[in-house]
């Protein structure tokens with residue numbers, strides 16, 4: 203999550219579309235979340251605090267992808283992904299504009315390209331087919347030498363299996379990359395609901411990163427994660 207260089211600390215947050223736009227936009231959550239980040243970046247924590255938010259597609263991404271699958275006989279993976287990407291960009295544009303003066307740069311849609319980060323907050327969205335915004339978050343973490351990604355979703359912890367499908371699924375406080383890879387598999391499926399996508403998982407594991415998976419709606423818990431205090435969630439990391 204963090205990089206301390208020249209007194210600047212950059213936190214990388216993968217903001218799940220499921221909490222920004224579960225169906226339509228959750229405006230109450232979005233305004234409360236923006237206020238939290240405004241307060242966090244505004245406080246002097248001994249160094250300048252900056253935040254990069256990578257925003258997912260949520261309900262609109264899945265609905266439009268489903269509509270496309272209903273319309274054509276042989277839906278193409280890449281086209282499903284491009285539809286999802288556009289939903290991430292719409293959500294991201296809303297968040298960027300919501301930050302007003304704190305976010306001075308355009309939404310980043312290619313984490314490998316040159317871009318400026320002059321404000322306190324930078325907003326990123328989907329890039330290209332083949333993975334989710336989790337992968338874009340890993341790319342940005344690599345670029346900013348961050349060891350940690352905060353992954354906020356509609357679920358408070360990672361479970362042994364999808365708790366919506368498996369009643370015996372157990373929540374985990376900690377899970378190693380190798381165990382997690384067994385859970386999520388290796389293959390990318392457009393629109394798939396997973397705590398962290400398989401392609402992002404491979405890269406984050408190779409880089410020895412740590413992902414903190416936590417619920418997006420508990421703002422005091424998010425603050426605790428940002429400030430390096432005790433929190434409720436799951437640590438995914440090297441074994």
Ligand SMILES: Nc1ncnc2c1ncn2[C@@H]1O[C@H](COP(=O)(O)OP(=O)(O)O)[C@@H](O)[C@H]1O
Nearest residue numbers: 218219220355356360361363364366395396397
């Ligand atoms: N092992 C697991 N642990 C927790 N959630 C899982 C797991 N496998 C699948 N899921 C599903 O992943 C969902 C979160 O992914 P997703 O809906 O894509 O969130 P976001 O939009 O926040 O990225 C959960 O609500 C849950 O149904």
Ligand SMILES: O=c1ccn([C@@H]2O[C@H](COP(=O)(O)OP(=O)(O)O)[C@@H](O)[C@H]2O)c(=O)[nH]1
Nearest residue numbers: 219258259260283286287328329334335393
């Ligand atoms: O760089 C990206 C980011 C997103 N997507 C597509 O957009 C969808 C929605 O993004 P994401 O899964 O990150 O949203 P969230 O799970 O947070 O709602 C994904 O399932 C992919 O189909 C993509 O192809 N490339």
